[in-house]
Amino acid sequence: MRIIGGSLKGRKLHSPDGQATRPTLDKVRGAVFNSLYDVSEASVLDLFGGSGAMAIEALSRGAASAVIADFSPKACDIIKKNVMNFGLSQRVEIRCCDFRQALRPGESYDLILLDPPYCKNLLLESMDLIIKLGALKERGMIVAETSSSEPEICDFPALDVIKTKTYGTAQIWFYRVNYGIKNI
Template sequence: MRVVAGIYGGRRLHAPRGDGTRPTSDRVREAVFSALGPLDGAVVLDLFAGTGALGIEALSRGAARALFVEQDRRALAVLRRNLADLSVPAPAAQVRGGDARAALRTARERGDHYSLVFLDPPYRLAPALGDELTDGLTGLLAPGARVVAEMDRRAPLELGLPCVLDRRYGDTLIRIHSATT
């Protein structure tokens, strides 16, 4: 697995052993970022970050900063290793260990706003998280923000936000939603 394009383009990313973390494939990441277009200055929230591949790709392509949230300790260690190996500066990348829903509450309390959010929850949990994640994102999305959700096509994550793109890549379904604010 590699960073597809940008300042870190071609650089290798690590993934934890086993099937506990499911990194977004290079092919799917390339398609997502082609659909998103320029990211200059974007403020990114990468929930269920895993290896950090989506947020790192955004930073590589011009995003100003990214907050990575991951609960799994092994994935969190790999995420930190990926950021260190790429020498991503600390102000540009912040990592928080813990539950994504708690991170949303904390971000709201701090008054944070994001222009790009990545949601890639464990596939088995995705169908039950739609309403909770939609509510959690309320107040966090900057005007014109986009939310990219990755899911298994057989167990979709249904968000209460307008869907502007719906694409399937094998069993992976990508939906890009727009902020309603």
């Protein structure tokens, strides 16, 4: 795995061994960030961080700061290693905890990245908690990855699906807060 764009382009990332963590493929990560608005100066939350690749990609492309959370101690060790290797420790906070503890009242983000383990209903629960806590800023965006074989997750009255894209077995969902206006 490597960083696809920005100031860290081409640098290699460490990733966890085994099947417990499923890193977002370079191709998918590149497509996600090429589809996004300008992430310059954005605050980012990567709620199921894995290797931290998605948040580090955002930082490479100009995001101001990131919180990267993961429940797995092994994943947190890899995230720390990647953050240190890229010299990003001043811009990254790592939270080695369950996503329910990683989401904190009063904190909000411009970009929230969600790539939980497939088929465990964690995406629905995390989206509900994000909405309940107001964790997405007014013009912010949520990017969520699911298995293309999972049922659609687009039924969130507080959010609008901006677009979806499928890459092999991965389905990417782009959401914004619903203010009663389509195509924000």
